[in-house]
Amino acid sequence: MLPSNLKFELITANEVSDAHKLEVAGFPPDEAESLSRFQSRQSQAPELFLGAFLPQTLHDDSTPKGLEAGRRLIGYICASLSKSGKHTHASMLTHDLGGTSVCIHTVLVSSEYQRRGVAIAMLEDYIARLREANEVAGALKYARVLLLAHEETLGLYERAGFRCVGKSDVVYGSRPWYEFRKELADSPSPTAEPADAAFNNPPPGISEALQRSATGPRPNARPSSDVESVVEPGDGDTQTNKYDLLCPRNGCGSVILKRGVAELVEAPSVELEPTGYNPTSPLTPLEPPPAQMSWWLVKPSPMVFENIGFTRPVPQSQPSAGPKKKLLICAECELGPLGYCFEGGSEFWLAFNRVGYRE
Structure with missing residues (x-):
């Protein structure tokens, strides 16, 4: 606050x-x-x-x-x-x-x-x-x-x-x-005509349309445990996301990634939370490493995301000379971790079961 x-x-x-x-x-x-x-x-x-x-x-x-x-x-x-x-x-x-x-x-x-x-x-x-x-x-x-x-x-x-x-x-x-x-070119000019004077007679229905836009519902994030139902063919032998990926929190539903951007990959699980820590609802626990699980792999830069946030580098359970890990969160409501990346890297991994899906 x-x-x-x-x-x-x-x-x-x-x-x-x-x-x-x-x-x-x-x-x-x-x-x-x-x-x-x-x-x-x-x-x-x-x-x-x-x-x-x-x-x-x-x-x-x-x-x-x-x-x-x-x-x-x-x-x-x-x-x-x-x-x-x-x-x-x-x-x-x-x-x-x-x-x-x-x-x-x-x-x-x-x-x-x-x-x-x-x-x-x-x-x-x-x-x-x-x-x-x-x-x-x-x-x-x-x-x-x-x-x-x-x-x-x-x-x-x-x-x-x-x-x-x-x-x-x-x-x-x-x-x-x-x-x-x-x-800042849209900064109001001191000599500009007041907005209400310019729009004394707005087109019919414009006020109602703006009101609906401002108060319209957020998209609902549909969870999925069925991989085949949310993928479609990509380039070569790859499979991509068939739907937009959303923040899974009810009331947020922010679009994280647009359809067809991520590649589905089976890869080892990663410890995103400290041992013994339960993730915040609606996030579900991941299988403990090194179990295989489904990930959405996003490349080559964070610019392809519609909305994503990054934490500072997190402490490693086993210090090494390798790059430091950062966690991915919803940039709008800060729910996370939704996935991870390595500092300075070009690959970003979203856990399949920690995002929502929209048709």
């Missing part, structure tokens, strides 16, 4: 070091940026360095109980401007005063406040500030917002209204990045 006393305000020069501490704690060494670069960004574009703050109170005996002693930073967004329409190596390093692309470099929330809606709320506030600046200027001062993200956060930024445009050419650290874009 979003903290009730959370506030979003610009970060001051004196608070940049606090933001950098979160950066160092939240990113691996090859991705965390330097304090000097943080200081440079705040000095060059302070209006693009937003923080998420909670009140900080004093607890010693010399002050009244609950006296506010300042504010504590729990998250931030920092950005710079570029004339380019996409993230480049140059936009990562320089701030172009004549640019109209807001290149977000970091969206970070302290680990203790993650999965509470802070990141989404902070992004919404950030976008609202940019739109307000456009209205005040009476022009498109900020034309678009660009950001880079790893695969496990694809669902987060899509929920925030960003569109993934593909893998980025930017190399920073050892992992690939995906570029997201949000155009």
Whole structure:
């Protein structure tokens, strides 16, 4: 749940070091940026360095109980401007005063406040500030917002209204990045005609149609234990999913994968939950490894999914030098694990009995 006393305000020069501490704690060494670069960004574009703050109170005996002693930073967004329409190596390093692309470099929330809606709320506030600046200027001062993200956060930024445009050419650290874009050209103009004036006489039935669309039922996810009933011939000797794959949770039903994208494969079971842990309903337990089971194999990148989320790398029961495993979850309701993949890999495995099916 979003903290009730959370506030979003610009970060001051004196608070940049606090933001950098979160950066160092939240990113691996090859991705965390330097304090000097943080200081440079705040000095060059302070209006693009937003923080998420909670009140900080004093607890010693010399002050009244609950006296506010300042504010504590729990998250931030920092950005710079570029004339380019996409993230480049140059936009990562320089701030172009004549640019109209807001290149977000970091969206970070302290680990203790993650999965509470802070990141989404902070992004919404950030976008609202940019739109307000456009209205005040009476022009498109900020034309678009660009950001880079790893695969496990694809669902987060899509929920925030960003569109993934593909893998980025930017190399920073050892992992690939995906570029997201949000155009601000649809920002309301201060001189625009009010919407109700433009639509005093809407076409017959349009209001009813919009109402039905907004309140229409989610698709029902039909479980299946019969492999043959949900497959159809694919290329060569392969079999693909005959129906859309859905989140199995009642009330969600989000489309995870469209028909004909995944290949049915019989492969050994994998331990997705810790030993002795029962999965959350409606997920069913998997056979213990190394028993064979049915999987939906998805390749070659997360871009083929309609909706998927990734966890951080999970601890291995037997540490090895191999790639780390990540779990797949519904990006909309966060139900999971639905399957797994390996960090940096090109194969994504959905358990046959942990997804729903729609004709």
